[in-house]
Amino acid sequence: MLLNLFFLFSSPMSMLTSFIAVIRTVSVVTGLIIIVDCVALMLVGKINFGTVLPFLIGVVFVAHGIWWHAIRRFITRQRGLSRIWYALWITFGLWLMSFGVFIGSLQQQIKLSQQPLPEVAAIIILGSGTVDGKPTPTLASRLDAAVPIIEAQPNAIVITSGGVGFGRSRSEANIMATYLSEAHSIAFDRIVQEGKSTSTEENLSLSQALLAAQGVSITEPITIVTSDFHTVRAASIARHQGYTQPMTVASMTPLSIRYNAWFREYFAFVSGWLLGEY
Structure with missing residues (x-):
């Protein structure tokens, strides 16, 4: 049987x-x-x-x-x-x-991105949307992740990057700078605002002129602070634009939307490749 x-x-x-x-x-x-x-x-x-x-x-x-x-x-x-x-x-x-x-x-x-950072010349924080003049939770997470680095590297130039959204009067960069100042006591005059960009590619390309004005070359070590799902694309775009030592710092995406965000980012990465962003 x-x-x-x-x-x-x-x-x-x-x-x-x-x-x-x-x-x-x-x-x-x-x-x-x-x-x-x-x-x-x-x-x-x-x-x-x-x-x-x-x-x-x-x-x-x-x-x-x-x-x-x-x-x-x-x-x-x-x-x-x-x-x-x-x-x-x-x-x-x-x-x-x-x-x-x-x-x-x-x-x-x-x-x-979780490894200890060496001394860097600049810290660029990429925008991710605002609501009613305040950072979205995703953007606030990026800003919060940038604070320990800003405090540990007092000589680094800090750039907040994000333009003026449709129907808005303030740039995302200004809202980000205000958040850092009010929520974390980062000196407002230490923050350089890039308030014209509307994409990751523009975040990094328009920041180059601000870095040059501060005497910083894009060949120097530069930290890019963004969400965990966005690190691969941000680093790829930066290297394509001539940043020779970009180092990403990842803010963790909430578990409830993490894998959905990773899924969307896959298509954004493919789209960026097709558009020649890297």
Whole structure:
């Protein structure tokens, strides 16, 4: 009896059936986790590319897990559609591998950003949005992460970088400088404000003139403070622009939105590569 069961479950067909069952279960569970996470974020107003696309992927996962055999039968009846179906899954697999490489690089960059810093010539804090004249939680986290470095390196030039948003009267750089002064007692006149940029590329390119005016060359060690998910792209843009010793410092993204932010950053990184930012 036991021998018969062994041969039953060890047969190729049985193994394939068991494998498909596992894949279906993993698809449903993974899809539900993605859907719940995205819906929770969308309910608090975070309706963007980084929530809508994963939500749709989650729906596809759940649908394939529940109706796998029905979908498979339908696809096999349509010869042209079958080829497209397989091609899409192969493309998805390749994308998943590239996403894994990106996450690995990001984790490595975050670890590097946590190492003790040498003496630097300047500290550039990249903007990340304001609400009602105050930094968003993500931007406040960046500013808070910059404070220990500012205090430990009194000779470093401090630059807050961020322009004037649509319908706003104050630049993000000014709001950032005010926050550092009021919340952390950093001398306001020590902070140089770059208040025209609207992107990471402009943050770093427009800061170059301010650094030069302060007698700092972009070949000197310069710290760039940004969010953990943004470190790879910021460092890549900086090196492309001629910063020869950029060192990123990462502020940690809250766990509730961390992986969603990493997902969105992957596409932002690919977009930057296609636009020639690095």
